[in-house]
Amino acid sequence: MAKSHAPRDGDAESTLTVLLAFAANLLVALAKTVAAVVTGSASMMAEATHSWADTGNEVLLVIADRRSKHPADRAHPFGYGREAYVWSMFAALGLFALGAGVSITHGIQELFRSEPASDFGIAYTVLAVAFMLEGISFRQAYRQVRREAAAADRDLLEHALKTSDPTVRAVFAEDAAALIGLVIAFAGILAHQLTGSPIPDAIGSILVGILLGVIAVVLIDRNRRFLVGEEATGQLHQAGLRALLELPDVEQVTMLRMEYLGPRQVYLVGAVDLVGDDVEHTVAELLDRCERALEEHPYVRKAVLSLSTPGDPPLTPEPQSAGRA
Numbered sequence: 001m002a003k004s005h006a007p008r009d010g011d012a013e014s015t016l017t018v019l020l021a022f023a024a025n026l027l028v029a030l031a032k033t034v035a036a037v038v039t040g041s042a043s044m045m046a047e048a049t050h051s052w053a054d055t056g057n058e059v060l061l062v063i064a065d066r067r068s069k070h071p072a073d074r075a076h077p078f079g080y081g082r083e084a085y086v087w088s089m090f091a092a093l094g095l096f097a098l099g100a101g102v103s104i105t106h107g108i109q110e111l112f113r114s115e116p117a118s119d120f121g122i123a124y125t126v127l128a129v130a131f132m133l134e135g136i137s138f139r140q141a142y143r144q145v146r147r148e149a150a151a152a153d154r155d156l157l158e159h160a161l162k163t164s165d166p167t168v169r170a171v172f173a174e175d176a177a178a179l180i181g182l183v184i185a186f187a188g189i190l191a192h193q194l195t196g197s198p199i200p201d202a203i204g205s206i207l208v209g210i211l212l213g214v215i216a217v218v219l220i221d222r223n224r225r226f227l228v229g230e231e232a233t234g235q236l237h238q239a240g241l242r243a244l245l246e247l248p249d250v251e252q253v254t255m256l257r258m259e260y261l262g263p264r265q266v267y268l269v270g271a272v273d274l275v276g277d278d279v280e281h282t283v284a285e286l287l288d289r290c291e292r293a294l295e296e297h298p299y300v301r302k303a304v305l306s307l308s309t310p311g312d313p314p315l316t317p318e319p320q321s322a323g324r325a
Helices: 006-039 042-067 083-113 120-151 156-162 166-195 199-228 234-245 280-295
Strands: 250-262 265-274 300-307
Touching: 006 042, 006 120, 006 166, 042 083, 042 120, 042 166, 042 199, 083 166, 083 199, 083 250, 120 156, 120 166, 156 166, 166 199, 234 250, 234 265, 234 280, 250 300, 265 280, 280 300
Parallel strands: 265 300
Antiparallel strands: 250 265
């Protein structure tokens, strides 16, 4: 677990991903709103609501990204990393209430008092432009998730769920939902045009809302888990174990716990056997030196080590491969 600048690079890329998503969603939201007013399409109105919800979410994700990077102080000795999950939770709740709730409610209302839409060409043009802009944003999120998944030896979707960076997960999920929602909206509007009935359009609005609701629930659950305390497992845990065993003063490790404090930040607690049989004050100095060596790694916000209990079995690292938070 040698010193690396990967987390800093990852933070910068996450910021770019969120800002690109914000710009795309703002433009799309404006275009969809105009199209919804002109055409009267229920699916287009649902899509406009969806995009405004996503635009507001990106603002919250920018706040999450910024506040989580504040340095540690006396009141918060472990830093502000978990702020990322708090603000990302707000964004997910907003997606559920505004995006899903409004879309489903509007779709149900349109089922009972629907009116025929018009100017379908405008709707199709806006959907095409929206698909292009959302595709650009999704491409950036997809590239970042794919690159990080490869480094962590995970499947892409598995990493999107397990990554400690909630902003990347949110943008990836919301952009994917946006592209699927556009396809649903297109199908609803096309069916409306072909049949002359506004019912398929209203159903499209409901389906978009259900899609957003599912995405929001998944995001809420993931943020909840990290707020409660998610343990770093798999390759990152193995990288921490190897880092401990590579320290010259450590003979063996009998216990290791790593809990996320924020995006790419962990709190490391371990029990070790030290080389030799030094007196008490020397042991304290050695443990402190080992802790400071671990904290030089940008993933490790804080490290606390203690001596192993005699007879505890040692931990053995698996074959080496890269870890990713």
